[in-house]
Amino acid sequence: MTLRAYLRVLGVRWKLIAVFVVAAALVAVGVTLTTSKVYQASVQLFVVSSDTSVPGAQYQGSAFTQLQVQTFAKIVDSPDVLHAVQKDLDLPMSDSELRSKISATAPTAQSIVNLQVQDSSAAQSAAIANSAAKAFVNVVEAYYAPNGKTSESTVRLYVTDPATAPSS
Numbered sequence: 638m639t640l641r642a643y644l645r646v647l648g649v650r651w652k653l654i655a656v657f658v659v660a661a662a663l664v665a666v667g668v669t670l671t672t673s674k675v676y677q678a679s680v681q682l683f684v685v686s687s688d689t690s691v692p693g694a695q696y697q698g699s700a701f702t703q704l705q706v707q708t709f710a711k712i713v714d715s716p717d718v719l720h721a722v723q724k725d726l727d728l729p730m731s732d733s734e735l736r737s738k739i740s741a742t743a744p745t746a747q748s749i750v751n752l753q754v755q756d757s758s759a760a761q762s763a764a765i766a767n768s769a770a771k772a773f774v775n776v777v778e779a780y781y782a783p784n785g786k787t788s789e790s791t792v793r794l795y796v797t798d799p800a801t802a803p804s805s
Contacts, residue, residue: 675755678762680770681798682750684709684777687791705792706743709750713741713773721772726764738762739769750794759802766800 647654684706712718714736722728722735741752752770756762778790 673757675757676759676762676803677753677755678759678766678800678803679754679798680752680766680796680800682752682770682774683795683797684748684750685793685795687793703746703748706748706750707745709773709777709794710741710743712776713750713752713769714739715776717776718769718772721775722765722768725768725772728765735765738765749797754800759804763800763802767796770796770799 686701716732719732719735719739723730723732728735738754738756739752740755741750743750750773752766752773754762754766754769756765774794774796777794778792781792782790
């Protein structure tokens, strides 16, 4: 078809085309209005090995933490973390409901864990994210603590970027 043929079809069918454009716009507006907002708050944690007394141990500790952060990201929604968040914030949520709100990622070859929380409330998403980060730090450090003494843990986690309530 030539350009002239397309223009002729457009001239003849313009009403039908306009109806479809208006209908699509109305559907888009309807979906937008009926969909609830979801806010995402993020916390960044830095993971280090605390055994830095020997230079060789520093390198091994760094390599170890870069490998372990992938595992750490998988346990961010463990029962120990979830229960600590529920207790800290007095949340009347089930474990599965809270678990569905929390996720974590760990960039490859970095000692960073990014924790994200999605919720319909901006303030609550930030509160859950910060509480989960605090609980996560305690749980991971306890895993690597000899005799349960977290002050002697061989792995340390630091919150480098706490969550703030996201804006719309």
